[in-house]
Amino acid sequence: xxxxxxxxxxxxxxxxxxxxxxxxxxxxxxxxxxxxxxxxxxxxxxxxxxxxxxxxxxxxxxxxxxxxxxxxxxxxxxxxxxxxxxxxxxxxxxxxxxxxxxxxxxxxxxxxxxxxxxxxxxxxxxxxxxxxxxxxxxxxxxxxxxxxxxxxxxxxxxxxxxxxxxxxxxxxxxxxxxxxxxxxxxxxxxxxxxxxxxxxxxxxxxxxxxxxxxxxxxxxxxxxxxxxxxxxxxxxxxxxxxxxxxxxxxxxxxxxxxxxxxxxxxxxxxxxxxxxxxxxxxxxxxxxxxxxxxxxxxxxxxxxxxxxxxxxxxxxxxxxxxxxxxxxxxxxxxxxxxxxxxxxxxxxxxxxxxxxxxxxxxxxxxxxxxxxxxxxxxxxxxxxxxxxxxxxxxxxxxx
Amino acid sequence: xxxxxxxxxxxxxxxxxxxxxxxxxxxxxxxxxxxxxxxxxxxxxxxxxxxxxxxxxxxxxxxxxxxxxxxxxxxxxxxxxxxxxxxxxxxxxxxxxxxxxxxxxxxxxxxxxxxxxxxxxxxxxxxxxxxxxxxxxxxxxxxxxxxxxxxxxxxxxxxxxxxxxxxxxxxxxxxxxxxxxxxxxxxxxxxxxxxxxxxxxxxxxxxxxxxxxxxxxxxxxxxxxxxxxxxxxxx
Numbered sequence: 001x002x003x004x005x006x007x008x009x010x011x012x013x014x015x016x017x018x019x020x021x022x023x024x025x026x027x028x029x030x031x032x033x034x035x036x037x038x039x040x041x042x043x044x045x046x047x048x049x050x051x052x053x054x055x056x057x058x059x060x061x062x063x064x065x066x067x068x069x070x071x072x073x074x075x076x077x078x079x080x081x082x083x084x085x086x087x088x089x090x091x092x093x094x095x096x097x098x099x100x101x102x103x104x105x106x107x108x109x110x111x112x113x114x115x116x117x118x119x120x121x122x123x124x125x126x127x128x129x130x131x132x133x134x135x136x137x138x139x140x141x142x143x144x145x146x147x148x149x150x151x152x153x154x155x156x157x158x159x160x161x162x163x164x165x166x167x168x169x170x171x172x173x174x175x176x177x178x179x180x181x182x183x184x185x186x187x188x189x190x191x192x193x194x195x196x197x198x199x200x201x202x203x204x205x206x207x208x209x210x211x212x213x214x215x216x217x218x219x220x221x222x223x224x225x226x227x228x229x230x231x232x233x234x235x236x237x238x239x240x241x242x243x244x245x246x247x248x249x250x251x252x253x254x255x256x257x258x259x260x261x262x263x264x265x266x267x268x269x270x271x272x273x274x275x276x277x278x279x280x281x282x283x284x285x286x287x288x289x290x291x292x293x294x295x296x297x298x299x300x301x302x303x304x305x306x307x308x309x310x311x312x313x314x315x316x317x318x319x320x321x322x323x324x325x326x327x328x329x330x331x332x333x334x335x336x337x338x339x340x341x342x343x344x345x346x347x348x349x350x351x352x353x354x355x356x357x358x359x360x361x362x363x364x365x366x367x368x369x370x371x372x373x374x375x376x377x378x379x380x381x382x383x384x385x386x387x388x389x390x391x392x393x394x395x396x397x398x399x
Numbered sequence: 400x401x402x403x404x405x406x407x408x409x410x411x412x413x414x415x416x417x418x419x420x421x422x423x424x425x426x427x428x429x430x431x432x433x434x435x436x437x438x439x440x441x442x443x444x445x446x447x448x449x450x451x452x453x454x455x456x457x458x459x460x461x462x463x464x465x466x467x468x469x470x471x472x473x474x475x476x477x478x479x480x481x482x483x484x485x486x487x488x489x490x491x492x493x494x495x496x497x498x499x500x501x502x503x504x505x506x507x508x509x510x511x512x513x514x515x516x517x518x519x520x521x522x523x524x525x526x527x528x529x530x531x532x533x534x535x536x537x538x539x540x541x542x543x544x545x546x547x548x549x550x551x552x553x554x555x556x557x558x559x560x561x562x563x564x565x566x567x568x569x570x571x572x573x574x575x576x577x578x579x580x581x582x583x584x585x586x587x588x589x590x591x592x593x594x595x596x597x598x599x600x601x602x603x604x605x606x607x608x609x610x611x612x613x614x615x616x617x618x619x620x621x622x623x624x625x626x627x628x629x630x631x632x633x634x
Binding site for chain 1 (some may be wrong): 450453455476479480482483484488490492494496498503508512
């Protein structure tokens with residue numbers, strides 16, 4: 001069946017075709033937009049899976065609110081199978097709250113982990129911060145955007161809130177490095193030396209005890225690495241070994257953390273995309289209705305085609321193709337509108353949301369348009385079977 | 400070998416408790432180059448006979464033989480294929496597809512048959528033969544009734560069929576156009592040797608064919624060769 005023939009057939013009933021296509025447009029628009037959010041969340045989670053799947057987080061045993069000493073961290077290095085241990089401090093950096101994106105974080109830096117972690121950061125400018133440095137920071141893309149910071153600038157961390165508490169203080173840092181976009185948590189990190197991170201940690205202590213505790217010997221947790229490329233099952237065993245050797249500490253099994261990430265991602269995707277799929281199914285039903293009406297109107301044409309040699313498979317193919325074209329037109333239009341909406345929203349909400357909320361991936365593009373075509377084709381199956389079963393004599397002589 | 404042979408064809412329909420015998424024991428044979436008309440009153444079985452001959456309808460009993468192919472035991476799919484390759488149809492209501500231009504309409508049967516050769520070139524030749532070469536890119540809505548019917552005749556010939564069947568081909572056009580169409584059919588029949596079977600109410604048109612088959616109540620009342628009008632005028 002020629003493309004022009006299909007388009008002309010669709011143009012014979014412009015209003016009906018427009019209404020039918022609109023159903024698909026709305027469905028694919030919703031699918032693209034919601035899928036963009038799901039892809040954004042999935043990218044964050046995927047990064048988390050990669051990162052958490054190649055390291056072991058060790059914290060104080062118990063409710064997790066206690067801290068570790070640097071001495072405890074150092075002791076972990078003696079456990080067989082441990083290749084590297086790095087102390088870790090993560091403190092809120094202030095800045096705007098976001099939807100579907102992590103908040104800004106002050107993170108203690110240790111570039112040495114790149115040798116062991118499956119998750120690698122790369123710089124677009126400047127250099128990394130070393131653990132023993134003071135007064136310097138390397139920024140992820142989200143934090144850099146929030147601070148409007150460039151290489152060499154002086155920034156103040158934590159970010160001053162709109163109504164700071166009387167005890168709030170922040171400190172100047174020189175920006176020495178800027179990291180490339182990862183689409184996951186490290187985009188929200190401000191990497192500082194260990195002593196600066198400990199100072200930020202101390203500022204989170206209750207005021208009554210803040211000056212009574214020496215945070216320079218404390219960290220929140222330790223990150224332990226096995227051999228580079230170690231399988232997650234091997235790291236699970238290493239975590240078990242740490243738990244057995246140091247009852248005062250608790251090592252999380254990487255597979256448990258990864259599983260939580262994946263489950264969270266799947267649930268989010270299901271909810272986000274499920275609603276859009278419902279809209280799409282409704283659009284598909286309108287295609288079925290339209291094609292059934294078209295077949296009724298074109299009964300004589302179908303009879304003629306049968307008379308000149310068309311077999312069942314030819315009729316089915318032509319009806320399904322026309323139906324798939326309706327899906328394609330709706331899919332392209334819906335996807336385009338979704339892409340425009342995502343682009344506009346990303347740019348207008350970027351500062352409030354700290355970066356893109358909608359991530360329109362090539363996979364999402366392919367699925368959006370492919371789904372529309374497949375839905376259109378599927379919606380054409382029942383009408384096509386009805387058309388193919390028309391008696392040619394009756395069809396030819398119908399009015 | 401006959402081009403088309405109808406062997407003891409019957410076609411019965413159930414109408415409530417009654418059985419209607421639309422065609423009742425018709426046997427006819429058509430040779431290559433035959434130009435025959437099938438005439439009779441409404442309800443005589445002409446159209447049903449044409450539908451059976453064209454493999455659009457399975458007879459209740461009897462056989463349709465096209466060339467050497469006995470179509471009796473063929474599947475619907477094989478019948479459709481045979482229709483596309485060996486039979487051309489022209490209907491009263493032209494039945495050109497409005498979404499296609501005239502050239503594409505003429506080439507329509509090629510879409511469904513495994514035809515050899517350059518279909519497009521042949522379609523253009525046929526349009527030229529029916530006097531519509533300059534209308535190839537026009538859509539049916541831009542053509543007169545006579546032009547559309549000539550286009551339908553070209554379509555019927557695209558696969559070089561054994562026989563073309565015409566069901567009241569002049570029923571929707573004026574008398575002058577009807578006469579032109581008959582002239583065209585006469586020319587095609589004499590030049591290409593295609594077998595032409597024409598169902599018509601129009602006695603004047605029927606008199607221009609070489610053989611007239613009269614049906615009544617589903618049976619052949621008469622089957623006679625016609626003397627060409629020119630010869631009778633001279634006589």
